[in-house]
Amino acid sequence: MPQLSLSWLGLGSVAASPWLLLLLAGASWLLAHVLTQIYAFYENSRRLQCFPQPPKxxxxxxxxxxxxxxxxxxxxxxxxxxxxxxxxxxxxxxxxxxxxxxxxxxxxxxxxxxxxxALKDLVFYNFLKPWLGDGLLLSSSDKWSRHRRMLTPAFHFNILKPYVKIFNDSTNVMHAKWQRLISKGNTCLNMFEHISLMTLDTLQKCVFSFDSNCQEKPSEYIAAILELSALVAKRNEQPLLHMDFLYQLTPDGQRFRKACRLVHKFTDAVIQERHRTLPDEGLDDFLLAKTKSKTLDFIDVLLLSKDEDGKMLSDEDIRAEADTFMFEGHDTTASGLSWILYNLAKHPEHQERCRQEVQELLRDRDPTEIEWDDLAQLPFLTMCIKESLRLHPPVMAIxxxxxxxxxxxxxxxxxxxxxxxxxxxxxxxxxxxxxxxxELHRTDVRHERDEGGAGADAAALPRAAxxxxxxxxx
Incomplete structure (x- = not known):
């Protein structure tokens, strides 16, 4: 048997067995890999020196x-x-x-x-995967592109227009609740909590055509969504629980799984019910009945969507997209609306200007019913909304x-x-x-209008554009 000299290690000559050779090869590969990573780290550090950094x-x-x-x-x-x-x-x-x-x-x-x-960095988003699946928020590359093309019709104005009535109805429920609370002597409200329930109420109607009346009575499904949102935010602040196997052992992890099952059960039930409806009526009859009688909801759009090859979304994909919209649509919208009301309350002169603009628009109509075409006729209110979103964006970073x-x-x-x-x-x-x-970005509207500036209203409040x-x- 050949002898291998290891005298340089002080071990003398030993038999060169296959296992020893394999061990040496593995150690050499590991050493080369470590050295490569160290070199790459120092090369990256050198290239990153052009970016300033605060003191460590x-x-x-x-x-x-x-x-x-x-x-x-x-x-x-x-x-x-x-x-x-x-x-x-x-x-x-x-x-x-x-x-x-x-x-x-x-x-x-x-x-x-x-x-x-520029791939999405999924360190935080992966916490959402058991809940949201592989929807638009978490998917990437070809799957994201395919789903984005298939979902584009859901945002056509002909589909969005009828939603304005749903927005009005949900907002009126919230206003009526506020009036009752005020009449009972309540002078302080948790604005974000009330608006979150209103956005969830709206989304359930727009996504599922389901009225849970969650603003007036408890809803198990809504409670599960709120709990999932809170648990994900809490986990993000606990680095040790970023590891899935550890998180699943905790009480929060068990609550997360239970809430996921409840949300998925609700969405799956709606999808299966629609599947039973579609074959009975036929596609053309179904669409005609929907457009005449009620809003075409998000589940309908997903069920009817086809890609360029005529392939439809799977039930799992439909559930992922519906759950994604329920999550992404309620919290960010509620945050944005809450900050808008806060900023208008801080600047009563702008609040009054917005109120006058709406009252002037609805002068000869029912003031509780805003319509789609009205939205383009409220330039000052639109600017206030944009400036509030600049000061307090609902999503801080991506x-x-x-x-x-x-x-x-x-x-x-x-x-x-x-x-x-x-x-x-x-x-x-x-x-x-x-x-x-x-500071709030604004200019003197009256002065610019008096001077005959063509863009007087465009410069009224923010300079977001x-x-x-x-x-x-x-």
């Missing part, structure tokens, strides 16, 4: 804990954006870099890249992972494999884009 806590934790939760954290983001208006980099621990983008010119380079180059080098307009390069955080809040509070970004420089196209 220390070398081990990097910038972890730099931005706190809640309102304090948003103030820290504002300070960071003021210091680094073109974006900055932070280290999550000693080896994981994140590039924060907060200027429209820089953000555009990533968002304009193809979905294959993230992308670059699969290729991405070149920025100023020549800097985001290296392949690096995760980018696109700060929506930071972009909307960037002093290079918005002078005095924390008129930021400085190239940011106008963002």
């Amino acid at each position: 806590q220390n070398w081990l934790i990097g910038h972890l804990g730099l931005v706190k939760r809640e309102e304090k954290g948003l103030k820290q983001v504002t300070q960071l954006v003021g210091t680094y208006p073109q974006g900055f980099m932070v280290w999550m621990g000693p080896i994981f870099p994140l590039i924060n983008l907060c200027h429209p010119d820089i953000v555009r380079s990533v968002l304009n890249a193809s979905a294959a180059v 993230s992308r992972c670059c699969t290729q080098d991405v070149v920025l307009p100023d020549g800097r390069v985001i290296p392949k494999g690096v995760v980018c955080v696109i700060s929506i809040f930071g972009t909307h509070h960037n002093p290079e884009v918005w002078p005095n970004p924390e 008129r930021p400085r420089g190239a940011a106008q196209e963002a």
Whole structure:
């Protein structure tokens, strides 16, 4: 048997067995892999030096804990954006870099890249997978493109127009509830809680044609959605529970699975009921009856959608898209509406201007019934809504992972494999884009109208369509 000299290790000559050779080969591969990763890390670190970064806590934790939760954290983001208006980099621990983008010119380079180059970073989104499946929020690449094309008809104005009556009805229920509470002596309301129930009520009617009356009485399905939303947010703040096998062992994990089963059971029941209806009536008769008698809801659109090859969505895909819209549609809408009412309350002069605009529009009609065509006739209210969304965007940030080098307009390069955080809040509070970004952006409407300016109303409140420089196209 051949002898292998290991004298350089002080072990003398030993028989070169196949197992020893395999062990040496494995150790060599592992060493080469480690050295390659170390080289790649230092090469990336060198290339990332063009991005400024705030001072680290220390070398081990990097910038972890730099931005706190809640309102304090948003103030820290504002300070960071003021210091680094073109974006900055932070280290999550000693080896994981994140590039924060907060200027429209820089953000555009990533968002304009193809979905294959700027992939969704699914660290947080994966928590939603057991609930939302592979819908538009979580899917990517070809599946996302196919589903997006198939869902486009759901947003045609002919389908959306009848929804305005549903919006009116749900809002009237909320207003009536507020009036009853006020008559009983309540002077303080949790606005977000009430508006969340209103948006969920609206969505159930638009997605499923189902009236749960959840604003007036408890709904098991609605309670499950609210619980799932809260559990996902809570888990995101507990790094140890990011591992699925640990989370599933916790009481929260068990509650999450139970709520998922309840939500899926409801959606599956609606889908199966529609399947039973479709063959009985026939497709043409079904569509005709729907359009004449009631709104064509989201489930109908999903069931009837076909791709260019004539292939329809599976029941699993339909459930994923319906559950995704229930999740994404209620919380962000409720947040945006709550902040709009807050900002109007802080600026009563603008609130009164909005009220006068609506009253003037509905002067000879029932003031409780806004119609689709009315929405384009409320320019000042529209500007107030846009400015509130700038100050308090319902979604603070999104993230992308670059699969290729991405070149920025100023020549800097985001290296392949690096995760980018696109700060929506930071972009909307960037002093290079918005002078005095924390202030309400407005001009003197009366003065501009008196001067005969063609764009008097267009400049009335926010300058959301008129930021400085190239940011106008963002």
